[in-house]
Amino acid sequence: MFTFTLRRLLLAIPTLLFISLIIFLLLDFAPGDPTAQLPLTIPPEVKAKIRESLGLGEPIHIRYLLWLKQFAVAEPLHAFDATFGTHFGEGMQRVISWQTRSPVGDIIAQRMPQTLWVVGLSYVLGTLIALPIGVLSAYRQYSWFDQLGTFVSMVGYSVPTFFTGVLLIVIFAVNLGWFPSIYDTTHVVSDWDSFVFQVRQMVMPVAVLALYNAAQISRFMRASMLDNLGQDYVRTARAKGMSEKVVVLVHVLRNSMIPVVTVIALGVPTIFGGAIITEQVFKVNGLGQLLITAIYANDIPMVQTLTFIFAILIVLFNLIADVLYGILDPRIRYD
Template sequence: MFNYTMRRLLLAIPTLLFIALVIFLLLELSPGDPMADMPLTIPPEIREQMRLALGLGEPWYTRFFKWLYLFSVVEPSHVLASITGLENLAIDGQRIISFQTRSPVGDIIAQRLPQTLWVVGLSYLFGILVSLPIGIYSAYRQYSWFDQAGTFVSMVGFSLPTFFTGPLLILIFSIWLGWFPIIYDTTLVVDSWYDFALQMRQMAMPVFVLTLYNAAQITRFMRASMLDNLTQDCVRTARAKGLTERVVVLVHVLRNSMIPVITVIALGIPQIFTGAIITEQIFRVNGLGQLLITAIYATDIPMVLTLSVVFAILIVVFNLIADLLYAVFDPRIRYD
């Protein structure tokens, strides 16, 4: 498995380089000017100097390779220095600067990441914890009232988009009932139980919206995979050998059923870091999803490029993790 993992990681390097180049070229060809938000009273010569200060006067390939060096060498050193507390690990010099805020992109992402992890991360965790037992029991008790109710709720959660359920919850629980705040307060500092209660109140609606959507998707996959494996010959053989129903379901059926579900869960984990763009916009959560949208509107090429490549890296990494987990759940799979 070690050799397989190393081969996949080595193959991921040219793949990610190609993805970064394609994204950079698309941003270069897209309409928009980073200087468009500047006041019109700025003289043309000053505007041109500002463009040169942002590096926009250099050829595209020069800017791409500069960004690639900063992204792969300089920014990781600052991340490592902030994690370990050893400031001497950070490489001095130029960093990836956002056109919009004139601040390092890595620092902005680090500021926004906790908000995204709190809201999107908790909703994904709750979605997994809710969907797996519902999908397992619904398949085992097929066509029962529990299965019918679970199928109905999952269909509703999967069919209704978050831009509908979000405003609906705001209308009911914020405007009509007044239970939860409409706007997510990202400046809230949790240093007491009262502030913790306020944080839970403002997280309740966005977390519920995303949990409903994630749980509905995973429940459908879990139920379908369980139904497919419940009719296998190995299951009938296990029952004929006198194994208890608990062992048959939780060992023989569940272990094989988790293989396709692992793919769905693993490939959904990068969405935790990318942020829920629509939900964050609705509830004004100052996370990475909203950061990406504002960067696109402002033609902030360094921010959009960095976030997009980070998302691509996460997808490649968790895709590899899903492949490695196959061997854990299915002993027939061997990579070496």
């Protein structure tokens, strides 16, 4: 397992480099100019200096390496600066957003906690809710619990998140006044009262996303459990006198988790980018909202960086899913 993991990690490096090159070239060649929306009265030489301050006067390979540098763990990279420092100049050490004129890395670092708190927590809660519901629905097929779980899952998966979000705002924020309708991203948790307010403003956006995620994962869990409950090894385990709890929770659940792991692992990157609508409804300034704003503003450096971050997450969680396969299924041997 260790050899396989190490081999996949080494393979991920050239894969991500190739993906980063494709993302950078596709968006860099797209039409767009940070000075296009400036007033016509601004002299051309001033616009040229603005473009130069944003790094657009450098060769494309220098701009690519500068853009790639922001993903390094240690910054600044002294060897990188020693090699290319004469090209970048003093003001060219960081990738600058065309929209805000601020470093792209700093903006993403400011938005990341909001995404992790709301989107990340909703995915964890949705997964924890979906797994037992899927297991019980399959084990008690056609019971009232299965019918209720199927109904809730169909509603949660078919109803769009913007409708669910607006509905919760009308009921719990406008009519009942239990929760704030707008997420305050400037709020800082410093004491118990501020913590309670943070939890209150997270309840509705987390509930909307958790319902959508739980609806999808519970259906996969139920289908996988039903497929394994009829297998020969289940009848053999029962014939050997094993308790029903051991048969279901040890043998059936372990084998049923193998396809579900793929859904859960590959759903993590998509939820970070797919929560754009929910973030817009509740005014959560997360990565999804940042991406849609950057697209509208034609902020090419920001779109490049966020797109590559999502690509990193996809490659990383693909690796995690493969490793979990070997843990869940003893028949799988990578070494």
